[in-house]
Amino acid sequence: MTAPSAPRRPGADALARIGHATPDDNPADSSPHAFPDGGTWRTEVPSVEGPEALAVVLKESSRLDVPIHRVSQGSGIWMLTDADITEMVESCAERDIELCLFTGPRGTWDTGAATRTDSGGAGLRARGHDALAGCVEDALRASALGVRCLLVADEGVLWTLHRLRADGLLPADTTLKVSALIGPVNPASYAVYERLGADSVNIPSDLALAHFTEIRRVSRAPMDLYVEAPDDLGGYIRMYEAAELIRRGAPLYLKFGLSNSPGIYPYGAQLRDTALAGARERVRRGRLVLDLLARHGADGGMSPLGSRLPGALHRFPVTAPGKD
Numbered sequence: 001m002t003a004p005s006a007p008r009r010p011g012a013d014a015l016a017r018i019g020h021a022t023p024d025d026n027p028a029d030s031s032p033h034a035f036p037d038g039g040t041w042r043t044e045v046p047s048v049e050g051p052e053a054l055a056v057v058l059k060e061s062s063r064l065d066v067p068i069h070r071v072s073q074g075s076g077i078w079m080l081t082d083a084d085i086t087e088m089v090e091s092c093a094e095r096d097i098e099l100c101l102f103t104g105p106r107g108t109w110d111t112g113a114a115t116r117t118d119s120g121g122a123g124l125r126a127r128g129h130d131a132l133a134g135c136v137e138d139a140l141r142a143s144a145l146g147v148r149c150l151l152v153a154d155e156g157v158l159w160t161l162h163r164l165r166a167d168g169l170l171p172a173d174t175t176l177k178v179s180a181l182i183g184p185v186n187p188a189s190y191a192v193y194e195r196l197g198a199d200s201v202n203i204p205s206d207l208a209l210a211h212f213t214e215i216r217r218v219s220r221a222p223m224d225l226y227v228e229a230p231d232d233l234g235g236y237i238r239m240y241e242a243a244e245l246i247r248r249g250a251p252l253y254l255k256f257g258l259s260n261s262p263g264i265y266p267y268g269a270q271l272r273d274t275a276l277a278g279a280r281e282r283v284r285r286g287r288l289v290l291d292l293l294a295r296h297g298a299d300g301g302m303s304p305l306g307s308r309l310p311g312a313l314h315r316f317p318v319t320a321p322g323k324d
Contacts (some may be wrong), residue, residue: 036311039303040250049267076104096306100149124153162197243298
């Protein structure tokens with residue numbers, strides 16, 4: 001791993017020459033945390049919806065020399081056959097990439113009307129015992145097929161899967177990732193997700209830089225951040241801030257999303273061309289981010305490829321059944 005280099009703001013030297021000097025960084029804004037391997041950032045390609053899209057991502061990452069630590073899927077485990085999951089697990093294992101699959105069912109595809117109102121109701125959360133049980137079923141099925149990272153969109157599902165992990169019903173090295181669609185927006189809520197069992201937490205892409213620093217004062221759980229967000233998450237593009245996002249948010253997963261692109265969840269063959277084109281372009285977006293970091297002298301500090309565990313985190317006590 002290369003030691004982190006001092007970040008440089010875009011255009012800083014040229015602007016300084018004509019009297020527009022960049023304000024000095026406040027060292028107190030820098031995150032004191034890192035991944036257990038010493039790295040400050042990793043990479044993730046989201047919306048990889050099946051084996052065919054994964055093959056595109058792997059091919060493009062080799063062609064463009066884009067290192068990948070994790071790929072994630074958004075449609076849900078229930079949208080994949082056992083053969084699909086096994087193929088994806090094997091393909092990722094060959095490249096030492098973490099595969100993260102989404103548990104379900106989720107409220108936005110349930111029968112409740114509230115999620116279709118302007119308020120959004122309860123959003124993606126699991127509605128009722130049966131939906132919670134469905135998420136558990138997804139998690140157990142995927143883990144039995146070799147998946148070791150599960151994406152969740154409900155606090156109760158997160159806590160339940162963490163308890164199953166603590167009890168040995170899920171493998172101890174399973175990591176739990178909180179979806180951007182329920183991502184916390186203040187340090188107190190971020191700390192709660194960590195204590196409920198989250199090993200990485202998506203935060204909304206529109207948080208201010210000061211918010212990153214506030215979160216890092218209370219939690220070291222890795223952040224997941226779209227440096228380019230899908231349209232349904234705001235469509236924000238923060239490539240030029242990548243170095244500063246790492247400085248304040250480490251340990252951080254840089255997620256290479258794609259704005260100005262149609263939604264593909266839940267994925268099916270009718271969306272094949274869109275999904276494959278999107279997978280290819282997400283990797284290219286990753287190359288653009290890496291090039292920016294290099295030009296700004298801030299490309300050091302990447303975790304070694306194959307790194308996936310978050311290190312020691314703070315948790316609520318897991319009590320005996322019926323006692324919590």
